[in-house]
Amino acid sequence: MxxxxxxxxxxxxxxxxxxxxxxxxxxxxxxxxxxxxxxxxxxxxxxxxxxxxxxxxxxxxxxxxxxxxxxxxxxxxxxxxxxxxxxxxxxxxxxxxxxxxxxxxxxxxxxxxxxxxxxxxxxxxxxxxxxxxxxxxxxxxxxxxxxxxxxxxxxxxxxxxxxxxxxxxxxxxxxxxxxxxxxxxxxxxxxxxxxxxxxxxxxSHEHRAERSQKLKQILQSTLENRGVTLIPAFSIGRTQELLYEIEDLLHNLNGDQAMAQVPIIVDSPLAAKITTSYRQLQHLWDKEARHKISSNRHPLDFDHLITIDGHRQHQELLNRLQVSAEPAIVIAASGMCSGGRIVNYLKALAPDPRTDIVFVGYQANGTLGRRLQQLNAPTEVEIDGQPTRVEASIHTLSGYSxxxxxxxxxxxxxxxxxxxxxxxxxxxxxxxxxxxxxxxxxxxxxxxxxxxxxxxxxxxxxxxxxx
Incomplete structure (x- = not known):
């Protein structure tokens, strides 16, 4: 027994x-x-x-x-x-x-x-x-x-x-x-x-090609609206997978220089450390990823990828995104919006209808991520103890799980x-x-x-x- x-x-x-x-x-x-x-x-x-x-x-x-x-x-x-x-x-x-x-x-x-x-x-x-x-x-x-x-x-x-x-x-x-x-x-x-x-x-999840196409459409919307795409993501695993797919999208833009200039921002000190570790452990990557490296592509370290480290740099970027009309794509922890820097972005940018919030992973019941994910119309949500009007568009890409x-x-x-x-x-x-x-x-x-x-x-x- x-x-x-x-x-x-x-x-x-x-x-x-x-x-x-x-x-x-x-x-x-x-x-x-x-x-x-x-x-x-x-x-x-x-x-x-x-x-x-x-x-x-x-x-x-x-x-x-x-x-x-x-x-x-x-x-x-x-x-x-x-x-x-x-x-x-x-x-x-x-x-x-x-x-x-x-x-x-x-x-x-x-x-x-x-x-x-x-x-x-x-x-x-x-x-x-x-x-x-x-x-x-x-x-x-x-x-x-x-x-x-x-x-x-x-x-x-x-x-x-x-x-x-x-x-x-x-x-x-x-x-x-x-x-x-x-x-x-x-x-x-x-x-x-x-x-x-x-x-x-x-x-059943979306297929990889479908999710990549949907992500591309959201990023193009960010560019057209001159807003910000916020992606809550776990520091280990999801952040690196997103960077890999975004690099692939940028590599295949066929001359769309405007999209190629949009900054891709990783605002998580831990995610930055983990991404560095992923690069150091390339021998564990699959054949497709290793082939890209041999072709002089760098899926986790490409042009227009910006890493935010200290809190002061984080706050300066947050203030800039609030008042400017500069499109940006921000990946930040935590993945379920239960803490971390993503909460600051949500408080600042969720009231802006130009903002897109993209969920790419499991949101546990009882988390802020799950509450936001279930919204189907603008409404008020408590974020970090602060009532916040959410006017942003909410998206879920299940294929990134x-x-x-x-x-x-x-x-x-x-x-x-x-x-x-x-x-x-x-x-x-x-x-x-x-x-x-x-x-x-x-x-x-x-x-x-x-x-x-x-x-x-x-x-x-x-x-x-x-x-």
Missing amino acids: LKLHHHGAASGVTGSCHQLYLDDQHSILVDCGLFQGEDLERRAPGEHHIDFDLSQVQALIVTHCHIDHIGRIPYLLAAGFRGPILCSQASAYLLPLILEDAIKLGFTRDRTLVSRFLEQIRSQLQPLDYHHWHALPAPAVGMVRLRPAGHILGSSIVEVALPNKKRIVFSGDLGCYNTPLLPDPDAPEAADLLVLESTYGNR AHADQPDLIRFVASMAFPPKCIRLIHGSPVAQKGLANCLKRTFPGIKVELAATMASAPVKASVSST
Whole structure:
């Protein structure tokens, strides 16, 4: 009997944390992420803290470096966890950057304390190569292997092999097939239990060509209206993918010099650091992206790309955009508008009808991003505690999601040489889990499908087992 506890993302999209028991005395954690939006509102105050026993936890395995998968690591260390943190080579490179930013925003700006924490993190990190089996800290109880997940740079599918020959696979967050920059998800051969994300389990995304065309039309509208296009984007993954696609649009303008002169502004110090890291890790890019480099194109470092660093520079740009009639495209964090510099842009520019706000990623229930996304007419919205009249045009480009949609999730399962005996759906709303479950049952009638959302004894935490 396999025993698996969900300490988050059983019936929601954020707070991923899953405890797999290898035997009666040993377990591992897969991810330890923050709750956001509605998932956070449903929890009691202070429940970011670790509220489960760590005495049997041998290791933490990180699938990737999004904050809803790593944001509770500071709490984990504060609770006394000193085991290894296993992840891909790229994730080991990126994780301290992401957590440094999170610590400064949510814990302390004391440089000594931040440095001490990062030193502790680095001492526990154990980078693993893809496609190779590695012994878990208690080697008699299992092995682990990582495979590329295609979600963001360094994202991983986690395979755990137990001495009894059972194979458990955690998909982590799966990327779409044919995503810019990254290789496609690399499905394992087999699994007794596949723990599968379902963020967009009941949806289909736009195709890449369609989303690029829509983005081009919005950018042309920005030029014609002499307004600003605001794109809330996660600092890691989405920002780099957007830059890649914008560079491609600019490269194929066929003489449209006016569009070529519009500044592309990245206003996020963290996103700038991550983009630099992406450029340094070009060997992990897919063939298409590496070919562009060999053709003397620079998808993440092109003409008219401007990076804003300090707060003073940010404020000067914001003031200028408010009073001028200069078109610009601004990419800023956070991706769900729950904080960061995008909030300042929204307060200043959302009342201007020349502004376009473009959502290119998942907006969790309860976030400002979701509230704005659902607007269908000018209205007043509270932004950072300030009532703000929103006259801007709102757009959603679903094809830019870093999450696989229903067809891609089905394709992932179908590409396994031996179908899994059981699939448990996590990391999705109950509606998304149910939609994917129904499709899986129709497509693979011999596979048992479980919904973590319906198995949970409470909406935020489930303790379930699978034979």
